[in-house]
Amino acid sequence: MQKIIQDIYEKLFGEFGYQNWWPIVRDGKCYYEAEFRKRKRSREEILEIMIGAVLTQNTSWDNAVKAISGMKKAGFLSLDKLLSIDEDGFSRIIKESGYYMQKSKKIKALSLFLHDELCDDVSALSGYGLDKAREMLLSVWGIGNETADSILLYGYYYPVFVIDAYTRRIFSRIGVEDAYAAYEELQSLVHDSFKPDRIKYQEYHADLVMLGKSICRKEPLCGECFLSFMCCFAKSRTAYAQKRT
Numbered sequence: 001m002q003k004i005i006q007d008i009y010e011k012l013f014g015e016f017g018y019q020n021w022w023p024i025v026r027d028g029k030c031y032y033e034a035e036f037r038k039r040k041r042s043r044e045e046i047l048e049i050m051i052g053a054v055l056t057q058n059t060s061w062d063n064a065v066k067a068i069s070g071m072k073k074a075g076f077l078s079l080d081k082l083l084s085i086d087e088d089g090f091s092r093i094i095k096e097s098g099y100y101m102q103k104s105k106k107i108k109a110l111s112l113f114l115h116d117e118l119c120d121d122v123s124a125l126s127g128y129g130l131d132k133a134r135e136m137l138l139s140v141w142g143i144g145n146e147t148a149d150s151i152l153l154y155g156y157y158y159p160v161f162v163i164d165a166y167t168r169r170i171f172s173r174i175g176v177e178d179a180y181a182a183y184e185e186l187q188s189l190v191h192d193s194f195k196p197d198r199i200k201y202q203e204y205h206a207d208l209v210m211l212g213k214s215i216c217r218k219e220p221l222c223g224e225c226f227l228s229f230m231c232c233f234a235k236s237r238t239a240y241a242q243k244r245t
C-alpha cells in the first residue's frame with residue numbers, strides 16, 4: 001500500500017505542484033504565498049488558521065472565508081476580542097460558515113484554552129512537541145483529529161498528515177484498502193510511506209483537496225483524470241461500459 005500512497009503523491013504533485021496552503025484572508029480574498037513554506041507563521045496567522053480550521057468544519061472553504069472576512073471586518077480576529085465575545089452576537093458574524101451556534105461555542109472554548117493553558121501566547125504550542133501539542137488541542141471541546149492536525153500542520157509546521165473526506169474518497173476509489181480505516185490508522189499508513197516532511201504532507205493534503213474539488217468529485221470526471229491509469233474505480237467503470245457496448 002505504501003507504494004500506491006507514494007505514487008499518488010508523485011502524480012498529484014507533478015500535476016498541481018505547490019498549493020501553498022493555508023491561505024491568509026485579506027479583504028475577502030485568499031492569499032496563497034510561497035513564502036509560507038520558508039518562514040514560520042506569525043501569531044496572527046496561527047490564530048487565523050486555528051479559527052479557519054474550526055469554521056471550515058462541515059462546510060466548504062469558501063463559506064469559511066466569508067466568515068473569516070466578517071470576523072476581520074468586525075475586528076474579531078484577535079484573542080482579546082475573542083475572549084470577550086458574547087456567543088449569540090458572535091454567531092451572527094460567522095453565520096455564513098453554517099452550524100454557527102456550535103462554532104461560536106467552539107471558538108470560545110479554543111480562545112479560553114489559549115488564554116488558560118498557553119497564557120495568551122498562541123505560538124507556544126510549537127514548544128511542546130507534536131504528541132503533547134496534539135493531545136492538548138484534542139482536549140479542547142469541538143477540536144477533533146482533522147481540525148487538530150490542520151492546525152498543527154499548517155499553523156505550527158509539525159509533520160503530521162491531515163486525513164479528510166477528500167483523502168478517504170480518492171484513496172478508496174484508487175484502491176487503497178484502508179481508506180475508511182480509523183483516522184490514526186490511515187494517517188499512520190501515510191506517515192509510514194514517507195520520511196516525516198511537513199512540506200510534503202502540506203502539499204499532498206492540499207493536492208488531494210484540489211483533485212477532490214475539481215475532478216474526483218462526488219460524481220467523478222474520470223475521463224479528465226491523470227490518475228485513471230492507476231484507479232480501480234475508473235478501470236471498473238471502463239470495463240462496465242465496454243461490456244454494455
Ligand code: SF4
Pocket residue numbers: 170173174215216217220221222223225226227228229231232233234
Ligand atoms: S480516475 Fe476517477 S475515481 Fe479515480 S481518482 Fe480520478 S476522478 Fe477519482
